[in-house]
Structures are given as structure tokens and as C-alpha cells.
Amino acid sequence: xxxxxxxxxxxxxxxxxxxxxxxxxxxxxxxxxxxxxxxxxxxxxxxxxxxxxxxxxxxxxxxxxxxxxxxxxxxxxxxxxxxxxxxxxxxxxxxxxxxxxxxxxxxxxxxxxxxxxxxxxxxxxxxxxxxxxxxxxxxxxxxxxxxxxxxxxxxxxxxxxxxxxxxxxxxxxxxxxxxxxxxxxxxxxxxxxxxxxxxxxxxxxxxxxxxxxxxxxxxxxxxxxxxxxxxxxxxxxxxxxxxxxxxxxxxxxxxxxxxxxxxxxxxxxxxxxxxxxxxxxxxxxxxxxxxxxxxxxxxxxxxxxxxxxxxxxxxxxxxxxxxxxxxxxxxxxxx
Amino acid sequence: xxxxxxxxxxxxxxxxxxxxxxxxxxxxxxxxxxxxxxxxxxxxxxxxxxxxxxxxxxxxxxxxxxxxxxxxxxxxxxxxxxxxxxxxxxxxxxxxxxxxxxxxxxxxxxxxxxxxxxxxxxxxxxxxxxxxxxxxxxxxxxxxxxxxxxxxxxxxxxxxxxxxxxxx
Numbered sequence: 001x002x003x004x005x006x007x008x009x010x011x012x013x014x015x016x017x018x019x020x021x022x023x024x025x026x027x028x029x030x031x032x033x034x035x036x037x038x039x040x041x042x043x044x045x046x047x048x049x050x051x052x053x054x055x056x057x058x059x060x061x062x063x064x065x066x067x068x069x070x071x072x073x074x075x076x077x078x079x080x081x082x083x084x085x086x087x088x089x090x091x092x093x094x095x096x097x098x099x100x101x102x103x104x105x106x107x108x109x110x111x112x113x114x115x116x117x118x119x120x121x122x123x124x125x126x127x128x129x130x131x132x133x134x135x136x137x138x139x140x141x142x143x144x145x146x147x148x149x150x151x152x153x154x155x156x157x158x159x160x161x162x163x164x165x166x167x168x169x170x171x172x173x174x175x176x177x178x179x180x181x182x183x184x185x186x187x188x189x190x191x192x193x194x195x196x197x198x199x200x201x202x203x204x205x206x207x208x209x210x211x212x213x214x215x216x217x218x219x220x221x222x223x224x225x226x227x228x229x230x231x232x233x234x235x236x237x238x239x240x241x242x243x244x245x246x247x248x249x250x251x252x253x254x255x256x257x258x259x260x261x262x263x264x265x266x267x268x269x270x271x272x273x274x275x276x277x278x279x280x281x282x283x284x285x286x287x288x289x290x291x292x293x294x295x296x297x298x299x300x301x302x303x304x305x306x307x308x309x310x311x312x313x314x315x316x317x318x319x320x321x322x323x324x325x326x327x328x329x330x331x332x333x334x335x
Numbered sequence: 336x337x338x339x340x341x342x343x344x345x346x347x348x349x350x351x352x353x354x355x356x357x358x359x360x361x362x363x364x365x366x367x368x369x370x371x372x373x374x375x376x377x378x379x380x381x382x383x384x385x386x387x388x389x390x391x392x393x394x395x396x397x398x399x400x401x402x403x404x405x406x407x408x409x410x411x412x413x414x415x416x417x418x419x420x421x422x423x424x425x426x427x428x429x430x431x432x433x434x435x436x437x438x439x440x441x442x443x444x445x446x447x448x449x450x451x452x453x454x455x456x457x458x459x460x461x462x463x464x465x466x467x468x469x470x471x472x473x474x475x476x477x478x479x480x481x482x483x484x485x486x487x488x489x490x491x492x493x494x495x496x497x498x499x500x501x502x503x
Binding site: 001002003004005006008025028029032033035036037045047049073096097098099101102103232233234329330331333 | 340341343359360361363381382384385390396397398399402403404406407409452454455457459462464465467468469471472473498
């Protein structure tokens with residue numbers, strides 16, 4: 001790893017003063033890895049861990065505020081998260097490994113980079129790493145790459161599990177920057193690659209994620225996080241689905257749905273969710289929902305299997321949620 | 336002389352011993368342990384957070400020391416495989432790994448043992464499936480997984496027996 005200068009400011013104003021060669025450090029599980037791979041080469045690293053952002057607290061409306069520096073492990077084990085947002089706890093436990101989750105933070109999860117092999121290899125051209133050089137993944141070995149939200153310039157997936165649940169839950173991201181504070185819907189936080197895939201999200205220079213707000217929901221047991229991957233644990237998703245259903249008298253009053261592993265960002269289609277409103281669960285409904293959320297998918301050389309797999313995973317996840325039998329992240333048998 | 340390479344203060348307690356020095360910020364906790372303190376029990380496998388050979392405890396929690404900057408954890412208590420013996424006796428988890436034949440080449444073993452000790456602290460011990468899932472951050476290229484799970488189950492059973500003994 002190349003060396004760099006290091007600071008650990010105690011105030012936001014100090015932390016926000018950055019140059020284009022500064023990187024923020026939280027848990028570091030992705031940044032340090034990228035620095036070792038020579039993908040990130042910061043001249044200065046600003047460590048955010050002295051800023052007070054590790055609380056998890058209830059909001060007045062029954063929602064929850066997750067501090068950006070709370071670790072993934074602490075978040076998934078927090079009684080309020082387990083009681084009110086088990087789909088989030090489940091998604092977090094589906095990702096990474098216990099050692100990583102003990103260090104990785106909620107804010108860092110939002111800002112992690114893709115795990116596209118070509119992005120990680122400085123010997124290959126990659127528009128996300130080196131703007132304007134081209135995309136090695138298109139036409140390359142791209143079995144794990146995205147089928148939704150792709151562009152000529154980039155087909156890399158956004159790798160998070162946690163953010164898939166946050167997207168389904170309509171979370172809000174709170175930011176602090178040189179120009180003050182603002183909030184962005186999680187669903188609008190990550191960018192489609194378009195012609196500028198090197199810009200992953202809407203963060204402005206010097207802006208820091210301070211917390212994530214979850215609005216109150218009432219799924220009861222009608223939720224699931226179902227993740228399909230190449231091995232049973234500690235692998236990025238090929239297709240994953242977060243679902244929450246607000247059910248009443250056998251009808252879905254409101255459905256919340258997001259996909260991971262298939263899109264260049266956590267994938268949500270409000271029209272697909274709206275199809276479920278006031279309908280009873282049925283095979284034809286769930287097939288329509290899957291078809292609608294996957295509309296516009298584009299496959300490349302190796303990843304056509306995702307389009308066969310995804311509808312099955314979506315429908316199975318919707319049934320798990322409808323039946324109130326969420327997927328266990330310990331026993332991996334899919335029921 | 337070249338440009339002075341930046342340094343930052345590092346203050347730690349490692350296996351009970353105080354450590355303080357100015358280090359290049361790019362030094363990982365793993366490299367500090369192995370290259371500067373000669374604590375080579377903690378292994379470098381992949382150096383990318385994937386294999387778990389470098390697992391140590393920081394303030395009681397298991398982490399991959401290859402992904403932690405040594406300067407970024409001020410005043411933390413670090414425990415490595417060298418720090419778990421109990422008055423010169425093997426830690427029960429070490430003994431269980433020997434008894435269950437839970438390794439072949441032994442390279443992943445220090446990380447497996449540190450991870451397993453933390454696993455028991457966390458309480459993820461209710462089934463074989465749960466143990467396997469919560470040990471998934473530690474890879475074993477010799478494939479000693481069955482022995483590893485057996486060793487962990489043995490220590491759990493031992494602890495259960497000890498706590499029953501105390502209650503009686």
C-alpha cells in the first residue's frame with residue numbers, strides 16, 4: 001500500500017475540509033482493500049471515527065435512526081432493529097463475514113465500490129476506475145455483472161446486501177457537508193452509471209453520511225431477505241431480494257420490494273410494488289410483479305442466467321413474505 | 336534525502352503490553368504485529384480480508400487485522416494467538432483443536448482459533464449450521480472444517496458442563 005498522511009478530526013467542519021486526493025475512512029474494510037489493490041491512491045486519509053455518529057435511536061414517528069458509524073454487527077444485533085426492521089438485520093447477516101461486519105459501518109456500506117473483477121485490476125481498462133478508458137466487462141467474463149441500469153460504459157453491480165433492504169424500506173440518507181446538511185432518499189442516493197460510471201452516488205466533495213433514517217413499517221413476519229450466491233456464505237449475491245408486505249385480512253395493503261445482484265444500484269420499481277396494492281397473494285400476481293421489476297433488463301455474454309434465476313427468486317421471496325416464513329440466514333434451506 | 340514519509344501516532348495495548356510509536360499510516364495492524372513486533376502467530380493469507388488467517392481480537396471483537404490501519408484504533412486492546420494461553424496452559428480452544436485434529440498444515444489455525452473464541456463470546460453456538468455460518472470468515476485450504484466444527488462443539492459442551500457444575 002502506498003503511504004499517505006492521516007488525520008482524525010473531532011468536528012464535522014474540520015472533517016469536511018478536503019481536496020480531491022482525500023478519502024474518508026470509517027471501517028475501512030473496502031477502502032483499505034482498494035488501496036492495497038492500487039485502485040484507490042489517496043494522498044490523505046481523513047478518519048471519521050472520532051465524530052459522534054454511532055448511535056441507533058428511535059425517531060418520534062416510530063422509525064429508527066442508524067448512525068453512520070454504527071457497525072454492521074451492532075446494527076444487525078440491535079434490539080430495535082430486530083424488533084421493528086428484521087428484514088434489515090437479515091440482509092446485513094447475509095453479507096460479508098462476522099469479522100468484516102464487526103468493523104464495517106453503515107455509512108461505509110452505502111459508499112462501498114463495486115466488486116467487478118475488472119474494476120479491481122489496474123491492468124484492465126475500466127471506466128469506473130479510469131474515466132474514459134473503456135469497459136472490460138462488456139463482452140468479457142461477466143457472469144456476475146448487472147442486467148439492469150447498465151450503460152455502454154459500465155455493467156458493474158452495486159454489491160451491498162444492506163442497501164437492498166434499505167431501498168425496500170424507503171430509507172433516507174442524512175448528509176453533512178461544507179454547505180450544511182441535507183437528506184436524500186436511499187433510492188436516489190446511488191447513481192446509474194450512464195456516461196460517468198466513476199461517480200457512484202450523489203455525495204458532493206466533503207460530504208459525509210451522518211445517519212440513515214428508517215420510516216416506520218408494519219410487516220410483522222411478512223418479510224424476507226433471500227440471497228442466491230455461488231456458495232452458501234461469504235459471497236456476493238448473484239440475485240437477492242428484499243421484501244416487506246403490509247398485510248391485512250389476507251390482502252397486501254402495500255408491498256415493498258428491492259433487488260440486489262442484478263442492478264448497477266439497489267433496484268426498485270415503484271410500479272412493480274404498486275401492482276400488489278390491495279391484492280391477495282397469488283402466483284399470477286407475483287409473476288407480474290417479477291416481470292415488471294425486471295423490465296428492460298439487458299444481458300451480455302455470460303450473465304443471461306440471471307434473467308432465468310431472478311423471476312424465480314423474486315416469486316419465492318414474495319411467497320416467503322406472504323406466508324410469514326422469512327428466510328433464515330443460518331439454515332440456508334430455501335422453503 | 337527523500338520526502339519525509341508521513342507518520343502518525345499509534346498507541347495500543349497488545350496482549351497486555353503497552354505499545355507506542357509513530358508509524359506510517361499505511362501500516363496495517365497485521366504488518367505491525369508480524370513485521371515490527373515479531374508476533375508472527377497471526378498469519379498473512381490473502382491480505383484482502385477474505386481468508387481470516389489474520390483474525391485477532393480488538394477490544395474483545397474478532398476482526399481481520401489486514402484491513403485495519405494500526406494508527407486508526409487508538410488505545411485499543413489487541414489480543415493475538417500469543418495472548419490467549421492461560422498461565423502457560425493452552426487455551427481450551429487450542430487444546431480442542433489438537434484433540435479434534437482440526438488442522439493439517441496449520442496456517443489458518445491461529446485465525447480459526449481466535450475466531451472460534453469470539454464466536455463463543457457472541458453466543459452463535461446453537462446449532463452446527465450456526466457455527467458453520469458464523470465461522471465462514473475463516474477459510475481452511477486443507478479442508479479441516481469437520482474437525483474445526485467438532486473442536487468448537489467440544490468446547491461448547493465443556494462450558495455447558497462447567498456452568499452446570501457451578502449451578503449444582
